[in-house]
Amino acid sequence: MEQTRYTVRNKYSDVPYEVKEQLFREVKSDLRFTDYLYGCYECGICVAACPSARFYDFSPRRIAQAVAREDVELIYEQMNDDVWECSQCFSCNRCPRQNSPGGIITVLREVAVKHGLRSAKEALGAYGRVIYKIMSTGTQVSPDMLQPDAFPDWGPQVLDVSKNLDTWRKAIPPETLHTTETAWEIDDKTIIELYLIWHMTGVMNMIEKVDEGLYTILMDVMEEKLEEAGYSM
Ligand code: SF4
Numbered sequence: 153m154e155q156t157r158y159t160v161r162n163k164y165s166d167v168p169y170e171v172k173e174q175l176f177r178e179v180k181s182d183l184r185f186t187d188y189l190y191g192c193y194e195c196g197i198c199v200a201a202c203p204s205a206r207f208y209d210f211s212p213r214r215i216a217q218a219v220a221r222e223d224v225e226l227i228y229e230q231m232n233d234d235v236w237e238c239s240q241c242f243s244c245n246r247c248p249r250q251n252s253p254g255g256i257i258t259v260l261r262e263v264a265v266k267h268g269l270r271s272a273k274e275a276l277g278a279y280g281r282v283i284y285k286i287m288s289t290g291t292q293v294s295p296d297m298l299q300p301d302a303f304p305d306w307g308p309q310v311l312d313v314s315k316n317l318d319t320w321r322k323a324i325p326p327e328t329l330h331t332t333e334t335a336w337e338i339d340d341k342t343i344i345e346l347y348l349i350w351h352m353t354g355v356m357n358m359i360e361k362v363d364e365g366l367y368t369i370l371m372d373v374m375e376e377k378l379e380e381a382g383y384s385m
């Protein structure tokens with residue numbers, strides 16, 4: 153059962169109200185926003201469907217309500233303390249009001265990343281190497297990369313997974329059975345297009361806000377490839 157959480161209002165009183173209001177304006181101006189929120193019955197169906205609500209003090213209902221009421225202070229608090237608990241499974245899309253609490257959370261997260269909020273830096277910190285692999289190669293992290301020397305920052309569980317990788321791979325769907333050899337075949341035209349998309353849509357600006365070190369090494373890789381292809385940064 154969902155727990156009631158009594159919010160300590162103005163937890164982030166050191167942040168000016170105008171800053172929080174501006175962030176909420178950005179959330180509301182997102183093109184997806186009107187499709188994700190139509191009001192809230194407070195029925196709690198989204199909470200019943202939400203896997204994260206079972207394990208954390210987290211509620212998609214609270215987030216939908218705060219956004220529907222335009223509670224700027226609470227939304228800012230949720231952007232810092234709550235939105236990173238969502239696993240983006242979108243089970244909450246069964247909302248009878250046609251809301252998508254998971255979609256709202258996506259937008260809140262994106263605004264948090266764009267503004268380099270501390271919570272965004274902390275939440276994404278552990279994924280730096282994954283983001284680097286995906287963005288530098290234009291493709292995915294394949295299961296055979298789950299080796300402790302590849303991801304020492306993922307802790308001891310990676311060692312357990314790597315020892316039993318054959319068993320794990322029998323349990324997962326065939327389309328995920330890529331290896332670094334099969335999954336990483338990507339032609340130059342595609343990778344150049346991806347690099348340009350990430351630059352032109354502001355993804356690189358977002359990376360710079362949350363992880364300057366990662367931004368620098370990605371820029372090195374991308375600049376070389378783009379310059380070879382005749383683009384100047
Ligand atoms: S967001 Fe939808 S499912 Fe969740 S409490 Fe509100 S109306 Fe109910």
Ligand code: SF4
Binds near residue numbers: 203238242253255
């Ligand atoms: S998308 Fe997030 S909020 Fe919605 S059900 Fe999944 S974990 Fe819960």
